[in-house]
Amino acid sequence: MSRILITGAGGGIAKAIIPVLHELGHSMLLTTRSRSAELKAFLDEHHIDASIITADLTNEAEVIALFTWVEQQGGIDVLVNNAGVAHAAAAWKLEAEEMEKLFQVNFFSAVRCASKALPAMRANGFGRIINISSVVAHKPSFGTSGYAASKSALEGYARGIAIDVANKGITANTIAYGYMEAGMLYDVPEAMLEQIKTTIPKGRFGDASQIGHTIDYLINSPFTTGQTLHVNGGQWMP
Numbered sequence: 398m399s400r401i402l403i404t405g406a407g408g409g410i411a412k413a414i415i416p417v418l419h420e421l422g423h424s425m426l427l428t429t430r431s432r433s434a435e436l437k438a439f440l441d442e443h444h445i446d447a448s449i450i451t452a453d454l455t456n457e458a459e460v461i462a463l464f465t466w467v468e469q470q471g472g473i474d475v476l477v478n479n480a481g482v483a484h485a486a487a488a489w490k491l492e493a494e495e496m497e498k499l500f501q502v503n504f505f506s507a508v509r510c511a512s513k514a515l516p517a518m519r520a521n522g523f524g525r526i527i528n529i530s531s532v533v534a535h536k537p538s539f540g541t542s543g544y545a546a547s548k549s550a551l552e553g554y555a556r557g558i559a560i561d562v563a564n565k566g567i568t569a570n571t572i573a574y575g576y577m578e579a580g581m582l583y584d585v586p587e588a589m590l591e592q593i594k595t596t597i598p599k600g601r602f603g604d605a606s607q608i609g610h611t612i613d614y615l616i617n618s619p620f621t622t623g624q625t626l627h628v629n630g631g632q633w634m635p
């Protein structure tokens with residue numbers, strides 16, 4: 398069973414997948430930027446033994462400290478780059494400076510973490526990098542150009558990593574979620590959610606715990622690399 402580092406572990410989707418990964422026998426190290434007390438209470442409530450560290454992943458020094466801690470904890474086999482922020486702004490109002498801030502969280506946090514995780518994975522001859530993207534990268538809605546761009550960058554990054562480490566037992570993939578019943582979904586106005594639901598053939602939002610099984614699939618799939626897995630109720634099809 399694997400040892401997984403999940404970023405953005407205080408968020409809604411992470412809280413849906415952590416119990417599934419625990420049930421499947423994986424152990425976890427968790428990072429949160431601001432919700433460690435809440436996350437600790439959640440783990441206690443679910444009788445899950447996992448260590449938590451607080452880190453702002455836009456800060457290089459904090460990510461270096463995070464990976465020093467990871468090594469002290471015995472290292473990881475799997476990195477799930479889940480931390481992310483949503484952003485709504487019409488393209489004509491989205492200046493480069495604001496876009497850069499969005500990329501700092503949604504894209505560069507993954508680069509900071511993956512670049513620090515990969516040397517040990519290469520040395521071990523095994524590793525999994527799993528980036529979290531969104532259906533919005535493929536089917537944007539109004540005001541999502543920045544979010545879509547930052548998530549698209551993550552997908553290209555996973556494909557590039559996959560090539561660089563293919564001969565070292567490491568895979569790199571992306572899971573592009575559709576609208577899941579958790580986390581940032583609840584930031585979307587209710588009327589818009591109802592409209593979005595009409596575009597999902599399944600007729601409902603996804604159960605976020607399913608992502609735990611998708612992560613487990615990728616952990617156990619050495620021949621699946623450089624791919625984007627779409628989990629979106631049929632809302633978008635490649």
Ligand SMILES: NC(=O)c1ccc[n+]([C@@H]2O[C@H](COP(=O)([O-])OP(=O)(O)OC[C@H]3O[C@@H](n4cnc5c(N)ncnc54)[C@H](OP(=O)(O)O)[C@@H]3O)[C@@H](O)[C@H]2O)c1
Nearest residue numbers: 405407408409410429430431454480481531574577580581
């Ligand atoms: N919910 C959906 O329907 C949906 C659909 C597609 C994709 N996604 C993606 O799924 C991932 C999780 O989303 P969610 O719905 O669970 O959202 P969420 O509840 O808002 O959680 C986002 C997490 O990212 C963390 N984060 C934000 N900025 C950070 C920073 N600078 N440094 C470190 N951590 C930071 C947050 O940290 P703290 O709260 O600890 O401060 C939080 O734990 C995101 O990448 C999102 O884009 C979600």
